[in-house]
Structure formats: structure tokens, C-alpha cells
Amino acid sequence: MSDLVIETKKLTKIYGEQTAVNSVNLHVKPGRIYGLLGRNGAGKTTIMKMILGLTPITSGEVDVFGQNIKGHEKRIYPRIGAIIETPGFYPNLTGTENLEIFAKLRGTPQPNAVKNALEVVGLPYKDKKLFSKYSLGMKQRLGIANAILHDPELLILDEPTNGLDPIGIAEVRNFIKNLSVERGKTILISSHILSEISLLADDIGIIDHGVLLEESSMDELEKKNRKYIQLQVSDIPKASLILERQFHVTDYAVQDEHNLRLYDTALDMAAINKALVVQDVAVISSQICNDTLEDYFKQITGGAGIA
């Protein structure tokens, strides 16, 4: 049996003629935060819905805790807490009353489960404010409280920081991190905000147009992101000629009419600078840089960046 908490094999979803998710192989390891990163409409929510059995799978397989969710709902669902899209609640009830309904349905054994869950997300217990009067941020927090209410082993959070203010985002990020670090929860989180994923995730999956382009740990990704020397000069053609002829540099890329990148960071920059200046190429700047996750995202999606 696989030791993965979630494993998808060639997971595919087709709506009419549109392929929303194409042959996705996802591997979520226990106790880790897996960040699913992609633009809006990339297929993140559809993948999460298929994992949860909320939408039929066109082809492929999903295993959660080593089992296919279909037919094992009663055993698997109590081990999962989830927010999919904007969480909906009964508008005529307060936050506490809404959570009490879910606690009752789940048969949550802890007497203070509702109070504890609300405390974790910073919402008041037994408050008289109705859900219909909640701000978007409060609704999102209540959704997270509902997801953690029954102390699940696995959390599936679809864009949980949507609608939160910057302080709220930081708070949610911290308690998601704490849930993983202190309580060993496995978390699958999706976002279109790159900084969120880079600050939270241990493992990352980059999805674009329904295709999982990359899946690796953040550590591997950081190693993979190439170091380079960013050189800003007055005359790119002339500088290129000097680099190729005099220093035999071939691994470089011209960015625009004044910038080029040298991917061999062991080059003798003092000698290069001197040679360029001597041959009337002004060196405006030269520095060692590292590709950011955004650069990497652009590179592998072959398009514009992400927020």
C-alpha cells in the first residue's frame, strides 16, 4: 500500500469538448503542506473536487489514505476537512450555530470542538452576528473553522486566503503552518498567489491549463532555480562578441538591448568587466542573481507571471 495521503493517477476531467484536467499525477505526502499553484481557471478546484468525490472523474484514479474514496466515504470523509471555493453557510444562523450543525452531523465527540475551532480562526464563540452579516474574510475564517472542527488528518483548502486582508492572510498562513508543524496535519492547499505558496508549502505542484507541469519539493525547486550573473552594458552585440571570443562563453541569454544573463557563475567577472571597458563597452552593473519562483513559473508555463 502506498504511504501517500493523496495519490492521483492520470486524473482527467473533460467538460464537453474542454479538458479541464489532463492526466494529472499528484503525490501528497503525510505531514507535509502541498501547494497547488496555478492561474485562475488552471484546474486547481476541479482537481480538489475530484479528490473529494464532488465531481465525477472522466478517467484516471484518486486514492486518499490508500483507498478509492468511492465506496469508502464513511471511512475517509471523517478524516478530511475541506473548503472548496467560497464556503457557504446558512445565512439565518450565527457562526456558532452553523458550526454546531456540522458538529452534530459529524458526531464530533469533543464538547468544546466548536469553541476551539472558532478560537483558532479568531472568531467569537456564541456571537449574535448572523452569517449573512459576515464580511468575506469572516466567512472564509468560518469555512476554515468548519474544516478543522473535527480535527481531521488531511485538510484540503481551496484558496483559503481569498478575501482576507493582509493581516488576516498572515494569520491564516501561520495557523496553517502550525497545523502542519505542531499537529502533523497533511495539507493540500491551492492558490494563484505565488508568494502564499512559496511561504507555506513544503511541496509544490504547478498546474497550467489542466496539466501538472512540475511537481517537486520546495527545496528541490530552490536548488533547481539557476544562479546567474546579470550584466547591464551599453552595447549588447559588442559585449556578446567579447564574451564569446575572449572568454569562450556560450551559456548566456540576451534579455533586452542592455541586459544579458551569464549562467556560468564561476566566470572571472573582474576580467570580463575590464575587457568590456577596455573595448569601449560601458558596464552599468553586474551582479549575481537567483531565479525567483515567479521566474520559474514563467519559464515552465511559457507565459506571463502570476500574482
Next chain:
Amino acid sequence: MLKLIQVEFLKLRRRKFIWLMLLAALFMPLAAVFYFSSVKGTGVDPIMFYKWTAFSYTPWIILPVVLGMLCTMLMYNENQYDMLKQLWIVPVNKMAYFFSKFAVVLVYSICFMLVTATASILTGVLSGYIPFDSESVLYLLRKCMEISLLTAFAVLPVLAVAAAQKGYILPVCLTLIYTFLGFILLMVNMYLHPLSSMTAIVMYDIPGVVFDQPLNIPAAFLCIGVWAAASAVLANVALVRRK
């Protein structure tokens, strides 16, 4: 299942429209006060009075329309606020979910007919049209119970359609068509439509009621049963598809 039913009632907190709809139970008893004052006067047979207040338009039109609206409200709200996916991952069994809604409809139907019965007694006795007679009161309560239970089962098709729809327009239109069709079919074939079958079962022993078709109580129960079973199947298919 019991937990689900309890939860269904918890969800109805602060829903004023649910209480407002109960006012419809007072319509026929109040109308009777004006009718009997102008037409019949005092000294009316209690059964005749109750026939007018509780056994006529209330089971034929008012109660089915009110229950149809309730079915629509119960299903529409969860769709509107995108609650179903949260319920399915609890997990909540789809048939148990459907029947917990039905339990609310059934309890509401009983309450509605009890309000009608109470209002009938009060308006009749207080206005002096009928004497207070325990035998007729028990008869009224028994008939009201029969009406409430059978009507709740008879509106199961509306509940199933409401479960299959995201919007409320179709279930509301269906409620009206379904109710009036039941009323019309009462005069054509009582055993085709659950509401007309319900009328056949309830009205057969009410004095002064004459049917122009042969009475067949098993056929009436069969009609209600077949429609209820078909509704449950439709609801199950719709809820499974509507993940």
C-alpha cells in the same frame, strides 16, 4: 437519520416566512365566520361546519400549495448558499438528506392542520354557530391528522423536483400546476393523482360527500405509494448527479 432531522429543524431558526405561511391555516376558518353569518346562521351541525373549514379547500388547495412552497424553500436555500458540497463531504447520505426534508414537511403539515382544527373549533364555538361537542372535535382531529399525513406524502413529487432543480421557479410553478391538476382530476379519475387519491381516502366517510366515481381505497393508497416511490428515485438520481 434522527440527527439529520434535528439539524433540519435547527436550520429553520429565524425563518419568519415559515411562520407566516401558517397563517394560511386560518383562512378557511375565518372565511367560515363570514359565510355562516350571512348564509346559514346559528345552530349548524358541527361536522358540516368543519367540512367547510377544514375538509374542503384546505386539503384541496391551501395545504398542498403551502407544502409545495415549503419544499421549494427547504431545497432552494441549500442550493442558493452552496451548502450541498459541504454536506456531502460530512458525509450525509443523499436519501437520508431527502427524507429528513420530508420529515420537516410532514411535521409542518401536521402543525398546519392542527392550527386549522383549533381555529375551526374556536371560530365555530366562539361565534356561536356550533356547540362544543367532544365527539365532533375528535372526528375533526382524526380527519385533520389523516389530511396532514397523506398530503405530506402527496407533495413528495414537488420535493423531488425541488431537489433536482437549482432554482425555485420550476418547483413553484409545478406546485401550482400539480395542485390544480389534483383538483381537476378529482372529477375525472381520482386514482391518477396523489392529491385526488388523498381526497378519496379522507372524504369517503364524511357525511354529505358524494363521489361520482366508484370508491377504491387500495387504489388510492397505491397511487400515492407509486408517486412517492418514483419521487424518491428521482430525488436520489438528481442528488447523485448534482454533486
